Amino acid sequence: MLKIDAGSAVPVYEQLKRQIRLGIVSDRYPSDHRMPSIRELASQLKINPNTIAKVYRQLEGEGFLMSKSGSGFFVKLEREHMGKTRRRLLAEIADEFISQAVELGFTPEELIKTLSAKLERISANDPA
Amino acid sequence: MLKIDAGSAVPVYEQLKRQIRLGIVSDRYPSDHRMPSIRELASQLKINPNTIAKVYRQLEGEGFLMSKSGSGFFVKLEREHMGKTRRRLLAEIADEFISQAVELGFTPEELIKTLSAKLERISANDPA
Amino acid sequence: MLKIDAGSAVPVYEQLKRQIRLGIVSDRYPSDHRMPSIRELASQLKINPNTIAKVYRQLEGEGFLMSKSGSGFFVKLEREHMGKTRRRLLAEIADEFISQAVELGFTPEELIKTLSAKLERISANDPA
Amino acid sequence: MLKIDAGSAVPVYEQLKRQIRLGIVSDRYPSDHRMPSIRELASQLKINPNTIAKVYRQLEGEGFLMSKSGSGFFVKLEREHMGKTRRRLLAEIADEFISQAVELGFTPEELIKTLSAKLERISANDPA
DNA sequence: GTGGTCTAGACCACC
DNA sequence: GTGGTCTAGACCACA
Numbered sequence: 001m002l003k004i005d006a007g008s009a010v011p012v013y014e015q016l017k018r019q020i021r022l023g024i025v026s027d028r029y030p031s032d033h034r035m036p037s038i039r040e041l042a043s044q045l046k047i048n049p050n051t052i053a054k055v056y057r058q059l060e061g062e063g064f065l066m067s068k069s070g071s072g073f074f075v076k077l078e079r080e081h082m083g084k085t086r087r088r089l090l091a092e093i094a095d096e097f098i099s100q101a102v103e104l105g106f107t108p109e110e111l112i113k114t115l116s117a118k119l120e121r122i123s124a125n126d127p128a
Numbered sequence: 129m130l131k132i133d134a135g136s137a138v139p140v141y142e143q144l145k146r147q148i149r150l151g152i153v154s155d156r157y158p159s160d161h162r163m164p165s166i167r168e169l170a171s172q173l174k175i176n177p178n179t180i181a182k183v184y185r186q187l188e189g190e191g192f193l194m195s196k197s198g199s200g201f202f203v204k205l206e207r208e209h210m211g212k213t214r215r216r217l218l219a220e221i222a223d224e225f226i227s228q229a230v231e232l233g234f235t236p237e238e239l240i241k242t243l244s245a246k247l248e249r250i251s252a253n254d255p256a
Numbered sequence: 257m258l259k260i261d262a263g264s265a266v267p268v269y270e271q272l273k274r275q276i277r278l279g280i281v282s283d284r285y286p287s288d289h290r291m292p293s294i295r296e297l298a299s300q301l302k303i304n305p306n307t308i309a310k311v312y313r314q315l316e317g318e319g320f321l322m323s324k325s326g327s328g329f330f331v332k333l334e335r336e337h338m339g340k341t342r343r344r345l346l347a348e349i350a351d352e353f354i355s356q357a358v359e360l361g362f363t364p365e366e367l368i369k370t371l372s373a374k375l376e377r378i379s380a381n382d383p384a
Numbered sequence: 385m386l387k388i389d390a391g392s393a394v395p396v397y398e399q400l401k402r403q404i405r406l407g408i409v410s411d412r413y414p415s416d417h418r419m420p421s422i423r424e425l426a427s428q429l430k431i432n433p434n435t436i437a438k439v440y441r442q443l444e445g446e447g448f449l450m451s452k453s454g455s456g457f458f459v460k461l462e463r464e465h466m467g468k469t470r471r472r473l474l475a476e477i478a479d480e481f482i483s484q485a486v487e488l489g490f491t492p493e494e495l496i497k498t499l500s501a502k503l504e505r506i507s508a509n510d511p512a
Numbered sequence: 513g514t515g516g517t518c519t520a521g522a523c524c525a526c527c
Numbered sequence: 528g529t530g531g532t533c534t535a536g537a538c539c540a541c542a
Contacts, residue, residue: 007322007332011526018231026233048527089232094242097225098250103146104217105154108247114222115243119236122226139532165514176534181515189317194391198514198541204391267517274487282489293529304519309530326526326529345488350498353481354506359402360473361410364503370478371499375492378482395541432542 004045012047016055024064024077025086035065035073132173140175144183152192152205153214161203163193260301268303272311280320280333281342291321291329388429396431400439408448408461409470419449419457 002019004012023029035041038056042049056073059065066076077085101111130147132140151157163169166184170177184201187193194204205213229239258275260268279285291297294312298305312329315321322332333341357367386403388396407413419425422440426433440457443449450460461469485495 006324011325013526022231022233051527054527086232086234090229090234090238090242091246093225093228093232094239094246097221098243098246100221101218102250103150104214104221105150106214106218108251110218111222111247112240112244114218115226116240118219118222118226119239122230123236141532167514176536178535179533182532184515195515196390196542197395197516200514269517278487278489295529304521306520307518310517312530323530324527325531328529342488342490346485346490346494346498347502349481349484349488350495350502353477354499354502356477357474358506359406360470360477361406362470362474364507366474367478367503368496368500370474371482372496374475374478374482375495378486379492397541435542438542 002041002045004047013051013055013058016045016052017059020055020059021062021064021089024075025082025089027082029075031075031077031079033075034071035075037072130169130173132175141179141183141186144173144180145187148183148187149190149192149217152203153210153217155210157203159203159205159207163201163203165200258297258301260303269307269311269314272301272308273315276311276315277318277320277345280331281338281345283338285331287331287333287335289331291331293328386425386429388431397435397439397442400429400436401443404439404443405446405448405473408459409466409473411466413459415459415461415463417459418455419459421456 002016004015008015038049038052042052056065060067064077065073067073130144132143136143163184166177166180170180184193188195192205193201195201258272260271264271294305294308298308312321316323320333321329323329386400388399392399422433422436426436440449444451448461449457451457
C-alpha cells in the first residue's frame with residue numbers, strides 16, 4: 001500500500017509521512033488502527049528502520065499517531081477532528097500553489113481558469 | 129532588485145533561479161539582455177560567486193540564459209516561446225497541486241471553492 | 257579503473273564523464289550499480305570531491321545516473337535504451353566529423369577511403 | 385562571408401581560424417589575396433579587434449598568412465602545398481572521430497556502415 | 513574585464 | 528556513512 005520513489009527529490013521520510021497522513025484523514029487507517037511495526041515496514045519497503053522510526057515519531061508529534069511502548073504505534077486522530085485536519089492540509093497546499101503562481105506573475109483569473117480546465121478533463125477521464 | 133532570504137529553507141541558489149526565471153518570463157529581463165556579471169551580482173548580494181555561477185549555468189541548461197565566455201550571460205528566451213513557457217510552468221505547479229489535493233480526497237468543486245476564496249482575500253488585501 | 261590525465265587540455269570533469277558514460281553504455285556499470293561515493297572516488301583519483309560531485313550531477317542530468325540522497329549515486333540507464341543511446345552518441349560524433357569534412361570540400365568517397373585506410377591500420381595494430 | 389556563432393561553445397577566435405583556413409585551402413582566398421584589415425573585419429563581425437589580431441597572428445604562425453607591416457595580411461599558401469594541407473586537416477578530424485568512436489566501443493565495421501549511410505542520405509539530399 | 517575549472521574545507525539533511 | 532549547499536580563493540582562457 002505504501003510506496004517509496006527512491007529517485008524522487010522529496011526525502012523518503014517525507015514521502016512516507018504524507019502517505020500515512022493521507023491514509024489517516026481519508027479514514028483508510030481508522031482510529032486505533034495498529035500501524036505496521038517499524039521493522040516490518042522497513043523490510044517491506046527496503047529502507048532503513050531508523051527512517052521509519054523517525055516518521056512515526058514525527059507523526060506522533062503532529063497528533064496523528066500514538067505510541068504504546070512494547071506494542072507499537074496506533075492511529076490517534078479522532079473522527080470529529082478529521083474534517084478540520086483535511087481542510088488544514090488543503091489550505092497548506094493551496095497556499096503553496098498560489099504563492100508559486102503569483103511569483104510567476106499569474107492573475108487570479110488565470111489560475112482559476114487553468115485549474116478548472118484541468119479538473120474538467122480529469123472528471124471526464126481525459127488526462128491530456 | 130534580486131533579493132535573498134538567508135534564513136529560508138529553500139536554498140539560496142533556488143531562490144535566485146526562481147526570481148530570474150520570473151524576471152525573464154515576465155519580460156523584465158528581455159531577450160539579449162546582459163545579466164549582471166557573476167562577480168558583480170555576488171558582491172551585491174553578498175554571496176559567493178560560485179553560487180551565482182551555479183544559478184546561471186543551471187538556467188543556461190533550462191534554456192533561459194546563454195553564456196558568452198569572456199563577455200557575460202545573456203537572456204536567451206525567444207519572445208514566441210515566452211507564453212508557452214509561462215503556461216508550462218503554470219501547468220506544472222497546477223498539476224502538483226491537483227495531485228496532492230486528489231490524494232487527500234477532495235472533489236474538484238472543493239478545490240475551486242477553496243482557491244477562489246483565498247484569491248478573493250488576496251485581491252482584497254486581506255491575507256488571513 | 258577510472259583514470260585522469262592531469263596534463264590534458266580536456267577538463268578533468270569532462271574526462272571522467274566520458275569514461276563513466278562509456279562504462280554505462282558498454283554495460284561495465286550495469287543498471288542499479290552503485291557508483292563509488294563522491295569522497296571515495298575523490299580520494300582514489302586524488303582530485304577534489306566537488307569535481308566528482310559536478311560529474312555525477314551532470315550525468316544525472318543526462319539520465320545516466322540517479323542520486324539517492326544519503327545512500328549514493330546509482331546507474332539508471334535502462335537496458336532497452338542502451339542500444340539507442342550508443343547509436344545516438346555515434347550519430348553525434350559522426351555528424352560532427354562529416355560537417356567538418358564537408359566544410360573542407362571533401363567528397364563522400366574521399367571520407368570513406370581515408371577512414372577505411374585508417375581503420376585497417378588500427379586493426380593491423382599499425383597506428384602510423 | 386565569415387560568420388560567428390556567439391552562442392557556440394567553440395571560441396570565437398577558433399571559429400574564425402577554421403573558416404579562414406577553409407577559405408584558403410578551398411582556394412576561395414587565393415595566394416597573395418589581401419585579407420580584410422583587422423579593424424574592418426572587427427567592425428563587420430562586431431567582435432573585438434584583439435580577437436582578429438590573435439587569429440591573424442596564429443594563422444601566420446601556421447603558414448597560412450603573411451603580414452606585411454603597414455599594408456595588411458596576405459594569403460601565403462602556395463598552390464602545390466594545398467593538397468597536402470587539405471589531407472593533413474582531414475587526417476586530424478578523422479583521427480578525432482575514430483578515437484571518440486573507439487572510446488564508445490564501436491567496431492570499425494559499425495563506423496564505416498554508419499558513415500556510409502549518412503553520406504548516402506546527404507548525396508540524396510535527404511538529411512534526416 | 514568576463515566566464516570556466518579546480519581546490520580546500522565548512523555545515524547540513526538524510527539514511 | 529551518504530549527498531547537497533555554500534564559502535573562499537586560486538589559476539586559466541577568452542574578448
